[in-house]
Amino acid sequence: xxxxxxxxxxxxxxxxxxxxxxxxxxxxxxxxxxxxxxxxxxxxxxxxxxxxxxxxxxxxxxxxxxxxxxxxxxxxxxxxxxxxxxxxxxxxxxxxxxxxxxxxxxxxxxxxxxxxxxxxxxxxxxxxxxxxxxxxxxxxxxxxxxxxxxxxxxxxxxxxxxxxxxxxxxxxxxxxxxxxxxxxxxxxxxxxxxxxxxxxxxxxxxxxxxxxxxxxxxxxxxxxxxxxxxxxxxxxxxxxxxxxxxxxxxxxxxxxxx
Amino acid sequence: xxxxxxxxxxxxxxxxxxxxxxxxxxxxxxxxxxxxxxxxxxxxxxxxxxxxxxxxxxxxxxxxxxxxxxxxxxxxxxxxxxxxxxxxxxxxxxxxxxxxxxxxxxxxxxxxxxxxxxxxxxxxxxxxxxxxxxxxxxx
Numbered sequence: 001x002x003x004x005x006x007x008x009x010x011x012x013x014x015x016x017x018x019x020x021x022x023x024x025x026x027x028x029x030x031x032x033x034x035x036x037x038x039x040x041x042x043x044x045x046x047x048x049x050x051x052x053x054x055x056x057x058x059x060x061x062x063x064x065x066x067x068x069x070x071x072x073x074x075x076x077x078x079x080x081x082x083x084x085x086x087x088x089x090x091x092x093x094x095x096x097x098x099x100x101x102x103x104x105x106x107x108x109x110x111x112x113x114x115x116x117x118x119x120x121x122x123x124x125x126x127x128x129x130x131x132x133x134x135x136x137x138x139x140x141x142x143x144x145x146x147x148x149x150x151x152x153x154x155x156x157x158x159x160x161x162x163x164x165x166x167x168x169x170x171x172x173x174x175x176x177x178x179x180x181x182x183x184x185x186x187x188x189x190x191x192x193x194x195x196x197x198x199x200x201x202x203x204x205x206x207x208x209x210x211x212x213x214x215x216x217x218x219x220x221x222x223x224x225x226x227x228x229x230x231x232x233x234x235x236x237x238x239x240x241x242x243x244x245x246x247x248x249x250x251x252x253x254x255x256x257x258x
Numbered sequence: 259x260x261x262x263x264x265x266x267x268x269x270x271x272x273x274x275x276x277x278x279x280x281x282x283x284x285x286x287x288x289x290x291x292x293x294x295x296x297x298x299x300x301x302x303x304x305x306x307x308x309x310x311x312x313x314x315x316x317x318x319x320x321x322x323x324x325x326x327x328x329x330x331x332x333x334x335x336x337x338x339x340x341x342x343x344x345x346x347x348x349x350x351x352x353x354x355x356x357x358x359x360x361x362x363x364x365x366x367x368x369x370x371x372x373x374x375x376x377x378x379x380x381x382x383x384x385x386x387x388x389x390x391x392x393x394x395x396x397x
Contacts, residue, residue: 014362023365027372034379041383059323066319074312077355078305085301242355246348252319253340257326258333 007228022236026243029204033247036197040254043189053190055158056183058112062256065108066248069205072101073245076212076238083231088223091234095216098241102209109202116183116191120144121155122172123179130170131155134182142172142180194255201251204244211237311354318347 004010005017013020044052079094115133122130122142132146145167149155157163181187185195215233222230322343330336353359358369 013364015364020364020368023368027368030372030376031379034376038379038383041380042386045383045387059326063319063323067316070312070315070319073315073351073355074308077308081301081305081308239356242351245355246351249347249351250344253322253326253344257322258337258340 007232016232018232018236022239026239029243040193040197043193047189050153051156053156053188057256059256061108061112062252065105066252068101068105069245069248072098073242075101076241080234080238083234092216095212099209099213099216102205105205106202109198119183121181122177124176125178130172132167132170135169140174142174142177144170146170197251201247208241208244212241308354311350314350315347318343
């Protein structure tokens with residue numbers, strides 16, 4: 001027995017079943033990300049004014065990733081339109097682009113994560129704070145490329161006109177170090193919510209890319225047997241992909257810019 | 259081999275994208291939809307529309323970044339501008355790429371409930387300001 005309404009429109013809903021299903025799923029996704037966005041708002045308004053980070057993330061890279069994801073959205077919708085216009089070859093080309101763009105997005109995000117995990121705030125025994133990227137870690141010394149700050153407050157607003165961007169190689173004897181912590185999720189509530197939101201989003205990108213990859217590869221055999229059903233699958237996976245794009249459209253200004 | 263039902267359903271969804279009001283039970287509407295399905299140039303028009311949305315999204319992204327460098331006086335205005343642009347961009351994606359501009363009532367119903375609960379979730383953050391536990395240290 002065939003699964004009903006995979007192609008034919010169900011009379012009472014006016015839709016094929018998968019479309020109702022994906023929208024219900026996306027509704028639950030809105031609540032999932034909504035809960036985390038409201039957590040972000042609470043953390044931000046609850047933080048002391050001078051101790052909420054500004055400019056900690058790489059804006060050119062964030063902008064590039066936004067453009068990458070937007071481009072993947074247009075290739076996704078064009079892949080679906082190609083199916084509708086009975087142009088299977090073009091579908092393959094557009095979704096190949098989608099997959100490459102998805103990999104690019106995850107690659108750039110991984111680089112940004114790596115940048116945070118190699119960035120250290122180091123408090124010395126004399127009270128000074130060194131901040132920068134780890135170059136070398138030996139049993140007797142640590143070498144970073146960064147700067148010294150007199151007040152911890154100076155680490156937070158890197159987009160302020162007065163913020164110093166002077167970086168130099170600094171060697172610190174281990175014996176002088178009181179505390180050393182990387183910019184992982186444990187370092188600050190901003191980083192905790194940043195890694196949670198972008199990590200969850202990246203998992204969605206990876207999940208969506210796996211589905212699109214399946215439809216582009218082995219799943220595309222369905223095109224020969226039942227092109228309508230295949231086109232509907234492309235549309236459903238596309239709706240998910242656009243949702244993921246939409247989440248990033250909010251994440252980018254919230255985490256990188258404001 | 260395409261079935262007749264499948265062809266009709268594809269035609270119906272295409273007609274719905276073009277903003278043609280179709281009734282499921284109406285043979286005339288189905289006929290009209292089938293005609294539209296046989297006109298790829300009508301779909302090419304949609305593709306052009308998608309490209310315009312794409313350009314608008316690129317432009318919106320660059321504007322967002324540019325606006326974040328403009329000191330509007332206080333940070334609240336910068337936040338409002340960034341969120342306004344983000345909402346505009348998200349609306350374009352939802353309306354055109356996700357076809358919400360011409361969707362069935364059931365989908366609008368689902369999204370109506372979602373919007374209601376989502377807004378509730380956001381308003382909880384405002385409500386929390388009046389909900390300090392006793393002995394909370396404020397700065």
